[in-house]
Amino acid sequence: MIPHDSIVALATPSGAGAIAVIRISGQDAITIGNSVFKSINNKELTTQKTHTLHLGHIMDDSKTLDQVLVSIFKGPNSYTGENTIEISCHGSTYIQQQIIQLLLRKGCRMADPGEFTLRAFLNGKLDLSQAEAVADLITSDNEASHQIAMQQMRGGFSNEIAKLREELLNFASLIELELDFAEEDVEFADRTQFHELLNRIEFVLKRLIDSFAVGNVIKNGIPVAIVGEPNVGKSTLLNALLNEERAIVSEIAGTTRDTIEDELVIGGIGFRFIDTAGIRETEDLVESIGIRKTFEKIEQAQVVAFLFDSSEFKVSGLKLKVELEKIKNQFPLKPLIIIGNKADKLKEIEIKNLKSEIPEILLISAKEKLGVEDLKNRLLSFVNTGALRNNETIVTNTRHYDSLLKALEEITKVKYGLETNLSSDLMALDIKEALYQFGMITGQVTNDELLGNIFANFCIGK
Incomplete structure (x- = not known):
């Protein structure tokens, strides 16, 4: 049931700022707004056109709370599909609370998290995947995640799914029709066309499923573990990547006792760097926990x-190769970058000898921050950004x-049922379940x- x-x-972040925006949505939103607003030109908000701005004051009886700018959006031509007004006031937290409390007394109630977008969904302004993309857009913190969220919010993903669902639904209707004429033994659904459709749906589904591997890490950031023996410069590398003194650097081996994480955007892709405790044999209980x-x-x-x-490669080269083989064997599917530090x-x-011994080094x-940009480029090479460049649909949810x-x-x-001549009634059940998942x-x-x-x-004001 759609609430009215x-x-x-508050549609802007809580706290003091230059401007704050308070949003009202509902059947009586404009009427309620009009009851507390006094235009400088004595206009009535209820008689104004949609998508217009009006300067005036918010009044609590004879008390002036603030000079504001009111935006009017009449349903269904609004974000929620309902009558909506937005009050742009000064960003004092006192003013924000005074206006919201006044509106509550006039008949509004506080919105639940995401309720504005929920109403947009219920009123047919967005489908569910687009509504979820709104939350992703708000939380996007790099170019790639922003691009994916925008593409989904514009309906790229849902349009692709809706088209497949519609075509499948048409064939499902024909299959159901065959069941109604079962005694006549007739076929309304062309089996050859149906098989072609299923192949096409299968291809698209597999492509979308495969894209999740890329989409999920782009959305959440790609975690990169910086590992190695103590005192080889892991913390220094983290600081160089982040361009700040994030990790403690010391000549004492074993300084990093716990993992340290921070994020960096490289080429529009978010990376989460994890500076770990050095790997070595130790009797220190705390250090061993870190390892x-x-x-x-x-x-x-x-x-x-x-x-x-x-x-130190001349001295510890053999031990190094043993450690590398251990990591390769234990984590064979993970991309491994072998980095020789202190090359200066x-x-x-x-x-020349090092590159001969370890070609991929x-x-x-x-x-000295030498070669750090090469490392960033190597990291980017592990990310399939081709789909982003080609504006293909990428699944992140x-x-x-x-x-x-x-x-x-x-x-x-x-x-399989089509290829083995399964009865139409059993095949119809599987089609219905596929349609359900699309829906x-x-x-x-x-x-x-x-x-x-x-x-x-969702956040409260969205």
Whole structure:
């Protein structure tokens, strides 16, 4: 059931600022706004055109609370599809609270988290995947996640799903029609065309499912574990990457006792760097706990950056190779960058020998910040940004990913049934389940629990 009461919330971040925006939406939003607003030209908000701005004062009886600018959006031509006004007031927290409390007394209620976007969904202004993209857009903190959220909010993903669902629905209708004429033994659905459609749906679903591997790390940041023996410059490298003194640097081996994390945007992609405790045999209980956590962080990372002191390669080269093999064997599927630090201390012949021994090595000097840009480029090479450049649909939402997997499973069943001449009634059941999973993504199929879970994660004013 679509609510019609009027809700109010602060649409800008809480706290003091130059300007704050208070949003009201609902059937009586403009009437309520008019009851507290006195225009400098004595205009009545209720008689003004949609998408207009009006200067005046918010009045609590004879008391003036603030000079404001009021925006009017009449339904259905508004974000929520309802009558909506936005009050731009001065950013004092006192003024914000005074205006909101006044509006509550006039008949509004405080909006729940995400309730404005929920109403936009219920009123058909957005489908469910677009509504979820609104939350992703608000939380996007790099170019790539912003681009994906914008593409989904414009309906790129939902349009692709809706088209597949519509075509499948048409064939489902023909299959159902065959069931009504079962005694006549007729076929209304062209099996050859149906098989082609299923192949096309299967191809698209697999592409979308595969895109989640890229989309998920872009949305949440790509975790990179910086590992190696103590005192090889892991903390110095982290500081060089971040261009700030984030980690403690010391000549004492084992200084980093715990993992340190920070984020950096490289080429529009977010990376989460994890500076771990040095890997070595130790009797120190606290340090050994840190080393155990290091391996846990490697397990969680998408990329492993193994750092060693290149100036000590002559002495510790054999031990280094053993450590590298250990990581490769334990984590065979993780991209591994082998980084030789302190390369500024090497002679030309030593550099040549190192590259001969370890062809894939990347030589840097974290202290002098030499080779750091090469490392950033190497990290970017592990990210498939081709889909972003080509503006392809990328799945970032775990709920969508789950529904796509289930839809693909049902399509596979339908395809098998078609190839083995399964009866139409059994095939129709699998088609219905696939349609259900498509509908779960876009919101044609939904329930209060699902909506509650999705919109509970929104900010109050959105």
